[in-house]
Amino acid sequence: MLTQQLTKAPKETAAGEPVIAIHDLHYRYRGAKKYALDGINLEVPKGTFLFVMGPSEAGKSTLAATFNGLIPHYHKGKFVGDVIVMGRNTRQQTVAQLAEQVGMVFQDFEAQLFSTNVELEVAFGPENYAVPREEIRKRIDECLRLVGLEEVRHRSPSTLSGGQKQKLAIASVLAMHTPILVMDEPTTDLDPISKVGIFEIANQLKERAENTLVIVEHETEEALNADQLLMLKEGQIFKLGPARELLRDVRLFEELGVMPLPIPKYFQAMGVADPPLTVEEGVRRFQAQGWRFSEEKHNQLVMQDAERAQNTGQTLIHCEELELVYPNGFKALHGVSLDIHRGEMVAILGQNGSGKTTLVKHFNGLLYPTAGKIEVDGHPTREQGIFQLGKKVGYVFQNPDHQIFSDTVFDEVAYTLRLRKQPEEMIKKAVAEALEAVDLAGFEKEDPFSLTKSGRQRVAVAAVLAAQPEIVILDEPTTGLDYAEQRSMMDLVKELNRRGNTIIFVTHHMWVVAEYAQRVFVIKDGKVYLEGTTREVFSHEDELREAYLRPPHLVSFSNRFGKTMLTLDELVGCTEKGS
């Protein structure tokens, strides 16, 4: 059983005195009814790498914002209790004073960069603290070297890739030489390999004994390198303990609503009491146990894939040597050829900036190719135009806040139908069905802006569904949602597919691809780099790495035995516990 030790912080950590100490902290945002933080007691010893996890609205970012005084100074609200950073109470300090002790990196890498040149971006923090020019020059060299951006030091941040921008944001904070570094979901918008890049930097920082590192993250796989894992739920500490110890406890994660590590989950499902954590450890344990994967059952899976591929309908989207050159001369697509069939569920993957979003924007006529051919439902998109195509192709944008504007959920969902001048009776029926599908029935009168991110995402999906398109395109439908929300969003999408919609989704979440996609296109440098069934594509791990992708742990694990399995059920089903 779990030993419940809910509010007690560990005292015995060897590294030294706490750099952050929190006593009985309660905090409520102005205008909110509920406390975002509800009785937090925590001590972070010097030199710790603390990983913070929890479902949406658990108070993770709120907690992070108390470390450098953004709460209570920038976000006013009801603040009870004390936060002591480096021996000083944050109440009596300004954010600017605290910023000398605590560096802060945010999720949104666009909004936190504001210089026109990489070097100047890094210089900004030290400049504010009147660091001499020569010293700033040294720090720029040092920090850019650490994050690996020396080669782009004279470029403008706006020309960098997403991963590079986030690295720059980290460098610009490192340059302030703060003893504590806090990163609030630094990798949420990044492709898998860029994520790894950020965590490599984190591990390098961890090696420096004087640095204390706090990272708020959704990616459980990255918690492996942390010293301590803090699990938050509804503003309270759910569990705090050594990371590797907690990671073994799959049930704990499921209770919290956060994705458990897949390898221990598999071994636990197979009845192992002290499961291994990583792919490497898993492989060794698997061999030590004398288990093997059934050739026959794996072949069955491959056969099923092939069967499904044969049963798909006729071609719905057909691209031939598609090219796109933006007006500024940037060539985003270098000849993409692909076919998507009726009734398929297709994932489009690729690095930040690989051209995947540019590609899908051709499918509903937002963009027309500058060379090559694209046909939807047998006709070139240019002939159909965006408004005609809009009736067949629904497009859910990445950020629901880029489209929501109505006062009520009903109006928002009815918007497209009203534009098409449908009779009010029919609109009512279609909206009711769409809200039913996204599990928001009964919310018609609500203000969409009062919903959570996941709720707004659902409204955006419902708004597209109400127009009854045959093809639904979703651009990163799971970004910014927690594990439970991601699952329910993708279950919803899968249900649409089962009812006959053709689904195309763009994503960075590899486990979502493994569990939900039937076919995969990997886009690299504006071309189709890999294509095939999900199983085929995920078996090419080296090529995927070239495209800045990597399969989830579970798939990597099975790949090590020469067979590609996509889900826990498949893995468990194929395992044979030798005689």
Added chain:
Amino acid sequence: MDSEIYMDLDTVIHRLDPRTKIFMLAVFFVLILYFQNPLWVLPISLVIVLLGVISRSLVNLKRIAYIMVILTISGMVMWTLFSSGKTTLFWIIKLEAVEYAASRTLVMLSLITTGIIFLSTTRNEEFIIGMIKFGLPYRVGFAISTALRLVPTLVASVSIIGQAQRSRGLDLDSGNIIQRVRKFVPLLIPVFISTIRSTNIFGMALESKGFGARPDRTFYLDPRMQTRDYITIAILVALFAAVTVIKIQGYGNIPGLVRF
């Protein structure tokens, strides 16, 4: 994609001290307004274009070519109609009015070109440090640079939100005036909300990097006046003096022009 105006090149103009460039901007802004007669305005415009060629920044004009064409047409029409003279060209159109319209349009285009050349050759930070060296408080300078920074961000978010709503069937190009205005609601609300949101993060990031922590701050950029700056300023002063003398002598007017 690439919404910045600044061009990272290494030309004579780029290498000038920001103070010299600000002075140059001011001199041309004044000189171009001196004369009524387009033939007198033209040489100054040509000098400006020459500066554009040297700094290789005229390509940036392409991005606003559409606006410049509209300004040219409407400028020619308006000033021709709203001024008069004594020599009738045809119908009610007077020669003096056409001349005047041509010169005003030329002035307008020259002002835009001067501004574009300045922004193409001067980093935001250089402009601010230049202004600070002229005595502007740092916070005011930073506010100006933030406002300049906001423009490309806004353009980018309007573009993506426009795409999102067009995908949902919003057609901005049809209907009468009132209908069209109402159609902007689905654009404006998300633009406001996303701008407020990103401004909020921007504010947090600024505070977290210690903005305004010390009364004195270091400026990493340290522009120094070089010989080329003094030469440029000397030429500018001479040019300014010469043209001003010509203006005082009364040259460059259009005799018989009547302005309403």
